[in-house]
Amino acid sequence: MAGCVVGNRAAGIDRGLPPMTSRFAFPYGIRFQEDGKIDVFPAVEISVIGRGGRGIRATFHIDSGATTSVLPLSDVDTLGVSVRRGKRVLVRGIGGDAYSGYTGIVAAELGGIKLRLPVIFIEDVAVPRILGREGVFPRFGIAFDESRRRTAFLDSRKERQIINALF
Numbered sequence: 001m002a003g004c005v006v007g008n009r010a011a012g013i014d015r016g017l018p019p020m021t022s023r024f025a026f027p028y029g030i031r032f033q034e035d036g037k038i039d040v041f042p043a044v045e046i047s048v049i050g051r052g053g054r055g056i057r058a059t060f061h062i063d064s065g066a067t068t069s070v071l072p073l074s075d076v077d078t079l080g081v082s083v084r085r086g087k088r089v090l091v092r093g094i095g096g097d098a099y100s101g102y103t104g105i106v107a108a109e110l111g112g113i114k115l116r117l118p119v120i121f122i123e124d125v126a127v128p129r130i131l132g133r134e135g136v137f138p139r140f141g142i143a144f145d146e147s148r149r150r151t152a153f154l155d156s157r158k159e160r161q162i163i164n165a166l167f
Helices: 075-079 160-166
Strands: 023-027 029-032 038-041 043-049 055-062 069-072 088-092 098-110 113-122 140-145 150-155
Touching: 023 043, 043 075, 043 150, 055 075, 088 113, 140 160
Parallel strands: 069 113
Antiparallel strands: 023 150, 029 038, 043 055, 043 098, 088 098, 098 113, 140 150
16 A cells, blocks of 8 residues: 555543543544545554564554554564564455465553554555554444544543443
8 A cells, every 4th residue: 555644643532521541532544645635544543562662653544344453564673573473374455465474462552551462564565554453442432533534542441431322
């Protein structure tokens, strides 16, 4: 996938709710496509922590259809982690394209909440960072506000009343 991702910052949800570290909203990401068009997508900023505190803070595409999160294999060097213990796997997306990669688990932080995130390090450098369900979705109530192009994360342990009110 070609393009550049810009413009994401976490913001506390303040529409009638007191700001708390257990709920936060992220604006959609912006991607400039090869054909010159601008695309927006649900996105989140996540810190991925590697060995010795080395890490990356990056924008991830939020993909509720993906079971496991995806990172480019090039992140392995930045994080100081090894894929030698990971299982080699073949991953297919909705388009049917196959990508080769290695399984792993990384420490991550989303809005100050620490997570253990199962990931697949994909060998193709053009694959974007993708946030899948494992390790994240069970911990949060997630609401997509397409009209305002933002995504809310509510800590399911602390915000159960609000999540239940939505459903």
